[in-house]
Amino acid sequence: MEILKTKVAIIGSGPAGLLLGQLLYKAGIDHILIEQRSAEYVAGRIRAGILEQVSVDLLEEAGVDAELKVKGLPHNGIEILTNGEKYRVDLTKLTGGKQVTVYGQTEVTKDLMLARTQAGLSSFYEAHNVQIHDFYTDQPSVTFGYKDQKFIIQCDFIAGCDGYHGICRASVPKDKIKTFEKVYPFGWLGVLADVPPVADELIYVQSERGFALCSMRSNTRSRYYLQVPLTDKVENWSDEQFWEELKNRLDPESREKLVIGPSIEKSIAPLRSFVTEPMRFGQLFLAGDAAHIVPPTGAKGLNLAASDIAFLSKALIEYYQTGSENGLEHYSENCLKRVWKAERFSWWMTHLLHRFETETEFEHKIKQAELSYILGSEAGQTTLAENYVGLPLQKAG
Ligand code: APR
Ligand code: PHB
Numbered sequence: 001m002e003i004l005k006t007k008v009a010i011i012g013s014g015p016a017g018l019l020l021g022q023l024l025y026k027a028g029i030d031h032i033l034i035e036q037r038s039a040e041y042v043a044g045r046i047r048a049g050i051l052e053q054v055s056v057d058l059l060e061e062a063g064v065d066a067e068l069k070v071k072g073l074p075h076n077g078i079e080i081l082t083n084g085e086k087y088r089v090d091l092t093k094l095t096g097g098k099q100v101t102v103y104g105q106t107e108v109t110k111d112l113m114l115a116r117t118q119a120g121l122s123s124f125y126e127a128h129n130v131q132i133h134d135f136y137t138d139q140p141s142v143t144f145g146y147k148d149q150k151f152i153i154q155c156d157f158i159a160g161c162d163g164y165h166g167i168c169r170a171s172v173p174k175d176k177i178k179t180f181e182k183v184y185p186f187g188w189l190g191v192l193a194d195v196p197p198v199a200d201e202l203i204y205v206q207s208e209r210g211f212a213l214c215s216m217r218s219n220t221r222s223r224y225y226l227q228v229p230l231t232d233k234v235e236n237w238s239d240e241q242f243w244e245e246l247k248n249r250l251d252p253e254s255r256e257k258l259v260i261g262p263s264i265e266k267s268i269a270p271l272r273s274f275v276t277e278p279m280r281f282g283q284l285f286l287a288g289d290a291a292h293i294v295p296p297t298g299a300k301g302l303n304l305a306a307s308d309i310a311f312l313s314k315a316l317i318e319y320y321q322t323g324s325e326n327g328l329e330h331y332s333e334n335c336l337k338r339v340w341k342a343e344r345f346s347w348w349m350t351h352l353l354h355r356f357e358t359e360t361e362f363e364h365k366i367k368q369a370e371l372s373y374i375l376g377s378e379a380g381q382t383t384l385a386e387n388y389v390g391l392p393l394q395k396a397g
């Protein structure tokens with residue numbers, strides 16, 4: 001068994017783990033990253049694509065925003081199509097100048113991985129049998145296999161950035177953790193295609209046939225989604241059927257403008273709301289999807305991972321630079337305040353825009369009235385806009 005020593009062991013090379021690694025590196029704090037998948041697999045995953053300003057600022061602070069600055073598309077509004085009518089929510093006007101940036105999570109991941117390689121930082125991809133130990137003591141460790149060798153990393157802290165299915169949350173004793181969950185009775189069928197987007201801004205579609213979303217990755221690459229039953233299989237959806245159903249959910253103008261083409265990726269993702277409390281267990285800190293999941297309707301998943309990392313990186317840097325544990329002690333509380341607000345927003349957007357098989361006619365009417373109120377009132381639109389662009393990072397303690 002080879003023994004390695006470091007300050008922070010980061011489990012998982014998604015956006016959360018990579019961003020934490022980069023911020024620690026910039027602050028001169030030694031760390032090692034352990035990932036079970038291959039680097040190619042991690043870099044190839046297709047995920048969401050909307051960055052809040054808080055996330056853009058953090059990527060800038062981490063020094064990995066060169067590509068983002070060139071290729072990111074600033075968006076000042078979104079459109080909502082309901083009852084055949086399109087409403088524009090002017091995010092920038094309603095939030096005193098804020099905006100969001102269209103830039104794929106796949107690109108964020110690639111930029112962070114490149115920065116890591118260029119800095120020569122220590123990473124173990126394709127690690128197997130990753131386990132964490134003794135995180136309620138001041139001598140936590142991580143063991144894993146890499147190629148034919150076994151390793152133990154002795155560290156001060158473990159950052160559990162290993163996503164929803166990871167081992168970090170699962171290693172916490174059951175009596176020390178509480179989880180909250182809601183599973184939705186439908187999924188999103190997503191298609192990526194090299195065709196120009198149907199409109200300059202995203203269109204969120206509420207229709208009698210179910211939800212749809214017109215999004216994009218660039219001016220030449222589009223991302224579209226359809227609400228589908230969980231029982232649907234992706235192989236049963238041909239490209240033709242996908243475009244046909246999307247057209248059925250759009251307004252005549254968008255239907256006319258829609259450019260279709262072969263899909264370069266097609267998948268079905270289930271929708272889930274999930275929160276873990278607390279997010280710190282001794283020397284183990286959970287961040288990102290390891291601690292919480294949101295349905296994608298408000299585009300909050302990646303942004304929440306980034307805001308966790310904003311708190312965690314600052315807390316660790318403060319600890320190593322001054323010896324203060326204040327940030328570490330408040331980590332869980334700081335994150336969870338923001339997490340629950342984003343959970344509420346994502347749940348609300350999902351509830352409002354999707355068709356639920358079980359809803360009564362009365363509930364359906366009430367939902368239509370709520371949507372009509374929100375879109376017809378400046379106060380209503382403002383509440384949507386300020387959540388969509390991202391709530392500020394507020395620190396307790
Ligand atoms: N050991 C090491 N690595 C692991 C293990 C393990 N036992 N289990 C999982 N991992 C890795 C996964 O392979 C993955 O690369 O942890 C990483 C977790 O990355 P993400 O799932 O991308 O999670 P996170 O970094 O928190 O990013 C959150 O991703 O799914 C989106 O909506 C989500 O946009 C949000 C973002
Ligand atoms: C995406 O482009 O993948 C996307 C955009 C907005 C969302 C969800 C997903 O709300």
